[in-house]
Amino acid sequence: MKTLVLFLTMTAVNFVTNAQDTDGVTITVTVPNVANSDGAVLFGLYDETTFMKAAPIKSAKGEIVNGVAKITFTDIPAGEYGISCVHDANNNERMDFEENGMPKESYGVSNNNMSYGPPMWSDAKFQVGAEDVELEIRF
Template identity: 35%
Template structure:
């Protein structure tokens, strides 16, 4: 019984320490304090801009905001950000299909008539690391 408890304790400790990484995101060049800044975290090319691992939003603040994603396992990640000025929880477009609200991606990756590829926005998060990521809108 003692061996079982010890084994479970070691296993639990290993699992908890494996998810002890975090990403500290600094969003810069926010033009005004209207609406929200929405951040989505992705862990694969398959799910990039479709199904996030984690998402959060904070009130917009002219200049910059800082947000942290905690308790993450080691892996490759990419971040997409939207300045949702009217807080309708979606990106708004003009009649030509051009975004009316500011947005950005990790590595300040840019796409051509579409979001960038995951590989261009992705970065490595190591175990027990706090990664600092700066994104300009």
């Protein structure tokens, strides 16, 4: 009887453990309004310490098809994140600026709050929990 109870307990624990997503979730990001199909859209996933200050935690390059770019970040642990993206029309892997400091290329951030000046963490942040996340960022 002890063996049966132990077996059933171990089976239940194994089932619950394997049912939990230990690798994190996915974040799928779509930009539906890219001006043209030149170049690609560069995406960066940030936390509070890296947003607008350092290299992204993860980055991706999205192909533009019919004015839409879409990427998926995988294995993202629960936490607070922000995403920025830029239409890299000339494929130089960076955002280009005018002489006066204004961006030459279209860009956007999570939550689509586009005020004057650089994006702010408080406007771009969003929560990732146990469920996959789908976002739309507009230029």
